[in-house]
Amino acid sequence: xxxxxxxxxxxxxxxxxxxxxxxxxxxxxxxxxxxxxxxxxxxxxxxxxxxxxxxxxxxxxxxxxxxxxxx
Amino acid sequence: xxxxxxxxxxxxxxxxxxxxxxxxxxxxxxxxxxxxxxxxxxxxxxxxxxxxxxxxxxxxxxxxxxxxxxxxxxxxxxxxxxxxxxxxxxxxxxxxxxxxxxxxxxxxxxxxxxxxxxxxxxxxxxxxxxxxxxxxxxxxxxxxxxxxxxxxxxxxxxxxxxxxxxxxxxxxxxxxxxxxxxxxxxxxxxxxxxxxxxxxxxxxxxxxxxxxxxxxxxxxxxxxxxxxxxxxxxxxxxxxxxxxxxxxxxxxxxx
Numbered sequence: 001x002x003x004x005x006x007x008x009x010x011x012x013x014x015x016x017x018x019x020x021x022x023x024x025x026x027x028x029x030x031x032x033x034x035x036x037x038x039x040x041x042x043x044x045x046x047x048x049x050x051x052x053x054x055x056x057x058x059x060x061x062x063x064x065x066x067x068x069x070x071x
Numbered sequence: 072x073x074x075x076x077x078x079x080x081x082x083x084x085x086x087x088x089x090x091x092x093x094x095x096x097x098x099x100x101x102x103x104x105x106x107x108x109x110x111x112x113x114x115x116x117x118x119x120x121x122x123x124x125x126x127x128x129x130x131x132x133x134x135x136x137x138x139x140x141x142x143x144x145x146x147x148x149x150x151x152x153x154x155x156x157x158x159x160x161x162x163x164x165x166x167x168x169x170x171x172x173x174x175x176x177x178x179x180x181x182x183x184x185x186x187x188x189x190x191x192x193x194x195x196x197x198x199x200x201x202x203x204x205x206x207x208x209x210x211x212x213x214x215x216x217x218x219x220x221x222x223x224x225x226x227x228x229x230x231x232x233x234x235x236x237x238x239x240x241x242x243x244x245x246x247x248x249x250x251x252x253x254x255x256x257x258x259x260x261x262x263x264x265x266x267x268x269x270x271x272x273x274x275x276x277x278x279x280x281x282x283x284x285x286x287x288x289x290x291x292x293x294x295x296x297x298x299x300x301x302x303x304x305x306x307x308x309x310x311x312x313x314x315x316x317x318x319x320x321x322x323x324x325x326x
Contacts (some may be wrong), residue, residue: 014202021167030163034155035107037243038286047288051279052300057308062170063311067318 023065029058092232096223096239102294103218104244106277108251110161110211116258117168118204126205130212139218145224148302150217151285157214158281164207165274172268173308177315179264207274214281219244272308276300 020027033054040047075220115123138145183227219240261269280290290296 007107016202018206019163019166021168023170024165025162026170030159030166034159034282037283037288041286041288048283048290048296051162051283052303055162055169055275055279055304059166059173059307060311062314063173063315066170066174067315 023062026058026062029054074141085297088297089232089235092226092235093239094100096226096236097243099222099226100240100246103215103222104247107215107244109273110215110277111208111267112251112255112258113273114207114211116255116261116290117263117266117270118201118207122201123208125200126208126209127212129205130209130216132215133209133213134220139216145220146223147216148217151287153214153217153282153285155285157210158278158283158285160210161207162276163272163280165271165276165278166202168267168271169275169304169308170271172264172271173311173315175264176268176308177312177319184189214324218246242292269309272304275304 015069030051035050037050040050111123111127137148141148200227221238223236226239229232258266276297279300284290303325
């Protein structure tokens, strides 16, 4: 049983680290962006631009936050 | 979107002639094989090869089972949801490496290769399997391999030349794979922090493209949009590295 819990913890930890990493806000923004892109696409609105914009903006925000934390 | 919508250009080339089917299948498969090899070589050079090879072999194993089990019925697998899931996972993970790559190149320049490995995001040195490298290689091989199989079945069955189409698909995979193996040595000489940035940019590029394509979004220029995304993200990396260096070293642009 202990081994099973340890395996479940390791599995959960791996996926948390894989998806959220050091800055969970980037993954959440990308997830929200994908949902909005799907809604735009379903409404026949051009949607390919949204995720690249989110990537560029969130990367800048995250780097700025990390820079402040280092100082 | 139909799974083969991205091959509209190639489809018009296809006819019932075996040589035309061979060339068409080879070219369309090579596009997918290049994407697969970029991911495997990039991940292997950054995280270490052992787990990457295990992930690659497992991906080909799963692929072989699917192809043998389904045969020509393969084209009925819904590729869209698969592209969406794999693309979204590559995107969120690639973005983390993109961020770390920018920070490290800004801080160290190209001196990363001479430094001692600092954390788990760099080469794996533990005794077990590096599941990150495994998962990245596995997903890249399974998705792209499945797309090659779709190409072979669609062009081969359409022209009643499944054997010839299979040769074209396998030849593309073998040739592009061999080119990737030859480039492995060159890639390994790239400084580690810079390599992490390159792989991060590439994973983010493919992740962006596949996730949106998987939900049925039409990219302007079809596969050509990958180059546009790559250019955008490379420019973004250059701008953020410059800004990070100015911030870190208190530099200001000349008036």
